[in-house]
Amino acid sequence: MRVVPAEEVHRLLDYPALVEALRDLFRRGVDRMERIGLAQPLPDGRQNDWLLLPAWQFDRHYGVKLVSVFPENAAKNLESIQGVYLLFDGTSGLPLAVIDGAALTLRKTAANSALAASYLAREEAQSLLMVGAGALAPHLIQAHTAVRPIRRVRIWNRTPTRAQEVAAHLAVQDWTRDIDIAVTETIEDATRDADVISCATMATTPLVRGDWLRPGTHLDLVGGFRPDMREADDAAIRRARIFVDARFTTLEQAGDICQPLASGLIAEADITDTFQLARRERPGRRTADEITLFKSGGGGHEDLGTAQHLMAKLGI
Secondary structure, eight states: OEEEOHHHHHHHOOHHHHHHHHHHHHHHOOSEEOOEEEEEEOTTSOEEEEEEEEEEETTTEEEEEEEEEOGGGGGGTOOSEEEEEEEEETTTOOEEEEEEHHHHHHHHHHHHHHHHHHHHSOTTOOEEEEEOOSTHHHHHHHHHHHHSOOOEEEEEOSSHHHHHHHHHHHHTSGGGTTOEEEEOSOHHHHHHHOSEEEEOOOOSSOOBOGGGOOTTOEEEEOSOOSTTOOSBOHHHHHHEEEEESOGGGTTTTOHHHHHHHHHTSSOGGGEEEHHHHHTTSSOSOOSSSOEEEEEOOOOHHHHHHHHHHHHHHHTO
8 A cells, every 4th residue: 555645745746637637537427425524613613624525436446535624723833734535446445545635635626726717717817816825825826827827926815924925935936937926915906906816715704705806707716615604705606607616515515605505696507517517518618708606615526536646647
């Protein structure tokens, strides 16, 4: 059984190839998938989350990610996302690999958003606003630059010093040589100027307002994974065509989708998922002026596809 540490995950999972691997995963689909979530309430009203995400492609592979989200880790100088991924041979049941779960999650999540952007962001999109400056932010920025000609990046965070740290980290990367990266202190102005907006926060009150979105914007919502979380308001939902990666990880679990569904603002028929996009059953962006909104729910199917691609890179 192979043990794959974080540094090897990041080295092998380049974004152009991983985006295409996930595109193929959505075309093929999976046979079985579940989502199990356990939570520990915290005194300040937040909670620690432990998620178990199994997925199975019969006669090929099955696997499970065990991942935790501990919001207080930042104060301990630890990443909030921790975990492992276990991959098994689908023909024999033999364990094949133990993979660093946090690294796999970062790469998979960013590539998933970039895959959606390949269908939904304008082909000439050049400016990106990153809302949030956590561990995912550099990966989302890099992944989006893999599918669109991004030349200007602005980073906004409630704590500006954290945004400055991310900008400084990105400034010394080889792939950012031709990209203008800076911190913005005003989310409204940056939203109005952006072609693509990617949000990766733990917000429970919307940060992005639909009134700020200019025609042709693509809005990528990544952070909210519980029903009480929102990154965009109802005006954004009302103005946009709505897309999700998978219905089974968003319609009941993600506040940016389940809240508007519950209020009657949108209906399930209004929503297109990435399976439908990858299989060309529904169109992505139709006009240059329409606003598109993608809600990433994640899921074990995406982790399985990422692990399979990683094993292929390792020659296993």
